[in-house]
Amino acid sequence: LATCEMCGMVGVRDAFYSKTKRFCSVSCSRSYSSNSKKASILARLQGKPPTKKAKVLQKQPLVAKLAAYAQYQATLQNQAKTKAAVPVEGFSWGNYINSNSFTAAPVTCFKHAPMGTCWGDISEGVRVEVPNTDCSLPTKVFWIAGIVKLAGYNALLRYEGFENDSSLDFWCNICGSDIHPVGWCATSGKPLVPPRSIRRQMTEGKQSIFLRNFFFPCYFKVSEGMQYPFKTSMRVEVVDKTHLCRTRVAVVESVIGGRLRLVYEESEDKSDDFWCHMYSPLIHHIGWSRSIGHRFKRSDITKKQDGHFDAPPHLFMKVKEVDAAGEWFKEGMKLEAIDPLNLSAICVATIRKVLADGYLMIGIDGSEAADGSDWF
Template sequence: MDAKKFINKGRKSISLHSQLIQRPLALSPTATFSFIMMNKTPSDSYTWDKLLAQNENVYGAPVSCFRHLPLSDGWEQITEGLKLEIINIDCDASLQGYWIASIIKVTGYFALLRYEGYQDDNSNDFWINLANPDVHEVGWSSTNQCQLIPPKNIQHKFEDWKNFLVETLVGAKTLPSNFHDKLMRCLESRFRPGMRLEALDKNDISAMRPCIINKVVGQRLHLIYLEPGKELSNTESIASNGASKPPNSLHASLNDHAEVEGFWCHQSSPLIHPVGWSALVGHKVTADKDYIEKSKELAIQGRYSSDYAPYDLFTRPTRTLPPNSKFEMGMKLEALDPVNLSSICVATIRKVLERGYVMISIDGAPENVQNVFCYHSTSPYIFPLGFCKTHGIELTQPRDYTSSHNVIPNATSAKRFDWDEYLDATKSHSIPDIGDYKEDNLSSQHPTLAVGMKLEAVDLMEPHLMCVATVTREAGRLLKIHFDGWDRAYDQWVDRSSSDLFAPGWCELAGYRLEPSPTASITPESPHRESFEIEGKKRIKRNSNSIPNHKRSNKLRKSKQ
């Protein structure tokens, strides 16, 4: 929106409060304002305030990098110099005045603002989440009969503030009047509480399990597993304690039982599918025979009632393999280990399902580790032989692998993995050439995530946790994500278009809890510390929402002390 439309209303539309206040309030350098967000964020949620205010070099990922986030398509228009109206805390609180501010810098959903009149003085710049309901377009105060009051610290600088504003706003741009409405609409999910679907069984990652949506927060779904024998029960009979409940009390009943185990994921997650998907593709499902038969019939007919999430709500694979690229049981490949997301391993196709899905296992994994997982054949997490070598990534070889090669001088047990030798020894073949997966959901006109950027990321081993993170490495479409304040052993490889990555400020926007970081200082210059002081505390494990015991080979989720 062009701010001159506001100016053209005439100077009378600029309602200025002329009262001069004594005892001016001095703000701290690069202060942060605590406002009440439209979606209430948990009080113990981590805030970006100190990190943004104290570190000028923080490189927050732009919202435009994340196509699944609100207003990502147009966020590049939120640029330096954009004018806003923002509540003025440097005035008498009883006046509830506003003032014009300019954007100095944008990082994620946050903007560094400077009140007009400070000119080149940055001593009172402040950060704010642009989703805050106290951020408005220029002209909002006039429309809503609110006063524009210059900050007390600079009231003496100009005698005619009306004329100053008119001159300042000539040719300036501001937010559209429906900015917040669009932002909130973009947060709405296509799913709703009470819908049924199938999701990964966190207690057996080789299986799916019937679920019901308990709640939706900013397009993230909290799912509750349905007990065997109750998967197709009428809505009124499903409750956390098994008792009969009227339909309108189901959601409240589930919410009231925080101890009920559940599973978090984004609505675009590849880990969720419509009811009957498992039976259609031949995937194992943790359910009784009656469910398997009836759910398949429902899926074939496509006649879902309103209690079932229909097919068109789910994100489907869009990429196609090159012609004649057929996957077969026993073929070898390189794949991301689903229970150790910092590791890409030698893997084998154990079963070929319908519709392009395959079951994959990690070669040489310990027997007590869950080791079979479903990937689509076009998944960005499976790779042709040599992917790791091409990108300089250490390929995790089978534990029992032995080689005739020893390429490290003076090493007693050094082993170099050789794919040709391994294929001969196992009498197996590699997967066909699946091409270089360069397709991206991001337009070439959009920025992409890069090394050094900070963001909010889901800890995929405990997917209810959202943490401050840094991109530390790129490998094709893959990004290495480091959780700030935690050991590198917990890093995870994630596709750059993953719906588990978010711009700084998303949690505050959606009202989702952002995990507090360790007490150690988080700086852009040192994302790879080996250990951090955490006041003797270990990272809290919430196994009720994580893959059982994390199953990370010899890696417990705890900090070095």
């Protein structure tokens, strides 16, 4: 056996480099030679007598390197475990509106949105029961708060009894699960406890007045408005975002505010998703594409997965009936259409296919793919 004089590698002597078998490779031989020259020059500059064989900085053996690296990795893992998680704060509409004195568009402007038709019943001054954060009790307690300002679904609330003191004002979603009408605590057996800051000023008489006079007029409408017909695990047909000319099967992964997160059925890691409103014309019941003659990408999954079920046809937005008996669209006709890939552009387009129930397939002139994969 032999030991490399440069890196410390131990190996079979016959496999080593050079006649003297001092190095395990050409690179070690060159590195040794280079370092020897540097050491010799440094010695002369320092006035030391030249030596026959200059000293070379020896590298650690490979086993020692591997051990040191393993220890380094273990240290990093321990640090990651012990390091406290740094909370990531999301965007706060309330703070953004308040700090810039902006005005939010009211919910009533969006008729398709949850509570859009009855949001007028919610206004500043309405009282609700919310969790009391100014309390040292170990259990969750509630107190009455009034709406100071509205910004969409968000409300700036102030605990009852604080009058003009805004020190504990807070923003919350008025449709959240922790917002209840006044009287809810009494009927649900939940404790109604004043905040510590004003507890001494409160009397039983004042508390009873609050319970009698303030209420949340449309609480039940809010509860109903947050119920959606689409449920998770429902299967639908949705436009293929990579080929607008066809649809494919997707599964409802989550429902938030009437909007559906759809995951294409073939996506194993659920990263291939698509967001749309539950009344969007881009989604349809299973079998819709075949019924009107639309292109459809067959799923690679031959068997429906456990727990998945087809969404009933009545949940989808109904299309107005059209009378195609007289003058009607025909293939090759020209028209103007918004380019789906550039919504700011209105382009000359051509009707490429006439489907059933009044549906058309359209291509943008001058930019169509030869196979029609960009028709919409």
